[in-house]
Amino acid sequence: MSAPTPLDDAYDLPDACVQEYRERGHTLVRGLATPDEVARFRPGIVEAAEAARHDHRPLAERDTYGRAFLQMLNLWPRHDVARAFVTSRRFARVAAGLLGVPAVRLYHDQALFKEPGGGLTPWHQDQFYWPLETDHTITLWMPLVDVTPDMGPMAFASGSHRRGSLGDYAIGDESEEALQRVVDERRWPVTDYGALAAGDATFHSGWTLHRAPGNASASMREVMTVIYYPDGTRVGPLDHPNRRFDRDAWLRGCEPGDLAAGRRNPVLYDRAQEAS
Numbered sequence: 001m002s003a004p005t006p007l008d009d010a011y012d013l014p015d016a017c018v019q020e021y022r023e024r025g026h027t028l029v030r031g032l033a034t035p036d037e038v039a040r041f042r043p044g045i046v047e048a049a050e051a052a053r054h055d056h057r058p059l060a061e062r063d064t065y066g067r068a069f070l071q072m073l074n075l076w077p078r079h080d081v082a083r084a085f086v087t088s089r090r091f092a093r094v095a096a097g098l099l100g101v102p103a104v105r106l107y108h109d110q111a112l113f114k115e116p117g118g119g120l121t122p123w124h125q126d127q128f129y130w131p132l133e134t135d136h137t138i139t140l141w142m143p144l145v146d147v148t149p150d151m152g153p154m155a156f157a158s159g160s161h162r163r164g165s166l167g168d169y170a171i172g173d174e175s176e177e178a179l180q181r182v183v184d185e186r187r188w189p190v191t192d193y194g195a196l197a198a199g200d201a202t203f204h205s206g207w208t209l210h211r212a213p214g215n216a217s218a219s220m221r222e223v224m225t226v227i228y229y230p231d232g233t234r235v236g237p238l239d240h241p242n243r244r245f246d247r248d249a250w251l252r253g254c255e256p257g258d259l260a261a262g263r264r265n266p267v268l269y270d271r272a273q274e275a276s
């Protein structure tokens with residue numbers, strides 16, 4: 001399938017989104033892709049996600065993490081349509097604007113499809129997994145279908161991004177229990193954005209605690225995510241197996257202390273190039 005027109009033009013990012021992102025560690029950007037654009041990209045992305053699916057077990061045979069969603073990693077190097085979506089300059093420019101940096105690189109993408117009857121996504125912090133020497137990582141989370149509140153939209157512990165690591169919790173039953181206790185103790189407000197339209201996007205910071213309820217609807221919650229970090233970021237310590245896995249998968253050839261600028265980490269937006 002050939003790639004639809006690139007999503008490279010500018011989006012007028014409201015100041016309120018920038019302010020919310022910085023204060024609360026998450027925001028919602030409405031209509032980052034139009035319904036028409038989503039309609040053009042969705043078939044190719046769904047096809048790529050289905051081809052990359054490796055877990056075909058019934059829900060009942062999976063653990064909590066496995067029930068949360070079908071997770072298809074890094075579609076962009078293998079599929080033209082996914083590449084055009086993931087490398088969108090429009091999306092990357094918004095990520096850079098929220099972070100307040102001139103240029104961002106790609107870490108990786110993921111399709112996260114929460115099946116009908118799929119379980120909750122336990123509380124977790126993404127940056128637990130990432131060997132990146134910065135607190136300024138950011139994830140775009142964009143549904144390819146309209147998401148009703150019963151389909152498992154994301155919920156965020158507002159303000160939690162300021163606290164850095166809250167413990168070495170991989171996503172699972174333990175993270176759900178322990179981090180719920182932290183949310184209760186610290187009295188962080190838990191925010192979700194209710195119903196979302198296909199093409200709306202939430203953005204959250206790498207240390208922002210987040211979770212999602214199960215999908216109680218009869219429809220698949222089809223979501224694409226893209227993770228960015230500021231250009232110039234260095235590789236951090238490989239201090240546990242998850243970070244070694246991530247380095248090998250997304251930063252191959254890069255050692256701790258090196259610039260995180262591997263073959264699979266293109267600069268997706270650079271203000272300097274745009275100006276020239």
Ligand SMILES: O=C(O)CCC(=O)C(=O)O
Binds near residue numbers: 068112121141152210
């Ligand atoms: O889609 C979900 O349920 C969870 C997504 C998530 O954890 C993330 O994008 O960081």
